Amino acid sequence: MLHIINKSPLSNSSLESCLRVAVSGDILLTEDAVYAATSGNAFEAKLREAMGRFKVYVLQPDLDARGLGDRLMAGVTSVDHGGFVDLTISNNSCQSWL
Amino acid sequence: MASIEVGGKSYETDEEGYLVNLADWNKEVGEYLAQTESVELTEQHWEVINFLREYFEEYQIAPAVRVLTKAIGKKLGPEKGNSEYLYGLFPYGPGKQACKIAGLPKPTGCV
């Protein structure tokens, strides 16, 4: 399953809930959720720990918009809008955590 | 959506005649917009118009009149950085009218 998160992990619990409940699959961070995958942020360790169970992707245009294109933490894969579409196709189902 | 026609090309404007796309602006469009405002452009007008475009380029907003006046005074001298001078060039307001001719949106907070 593809899990899509679009909220900052430092002001909203949706990423944390996803990591607590979901078992495995792909996680795509979009909009304000991209902050979770920037080096040095307080959620970095939790995301890194989850990377054993999940493959984590980040939407690059959202990272660039926020001035953090050069701060992506190691192990996270960056995708463009085309890559976003590919992820929805390669996964059987998809959940947007609001 | 309204539009204007300059040199055989059509440009989108809002209902008050401000250009919708900043990138559409060129000197000819500026001259056309000045005509619709009955302003005859002199070198002094262009100085203000070019200043406004540079300001927008840098800060992504059209300055409030008070801010424009101060900034013009800093750059072009106190004899130009005052409202008598600027309203003399643009009788309907250096904010509203000059921004329109410069192809900028209406200044924030300007009614």
Added chain:
Amino acid sequence: MSDATVKKFMFVNRKAPYGTIYALESLEVVLITAAFDQDVSLVFLDDGVYQLKKGQQTKGIEIKNFSPTYRALEGYDVEKLYVERESLEARGLTEEDLLVDVVVLGRAEMGALMDEQDVVLSF
């Protein structure tokens, strides 16, 4: 203008840019109220500190990049910008990452500054 009519206004910014409209709305309200010659402070807390991150490039999301406008505030005589140190640290950011000059305060100092205000507007 006599001192009696000048009030201390504080705008508290706690939201990241682009994901919601709060950051841009706050900035527009600040620009408009700058005309009233009040004692204005801007505070950036929590995800609000992301508003001031250097190097924002919004072409790929087709939203206007309003970060250059923070640099226009000085011309509007809005010169008191405060950022909470703890918020910066939690995001792996330092003062050098910010696109305007700010005063960095610890949370205790920030709280004290808030207490001094006549009006606090939260975004």
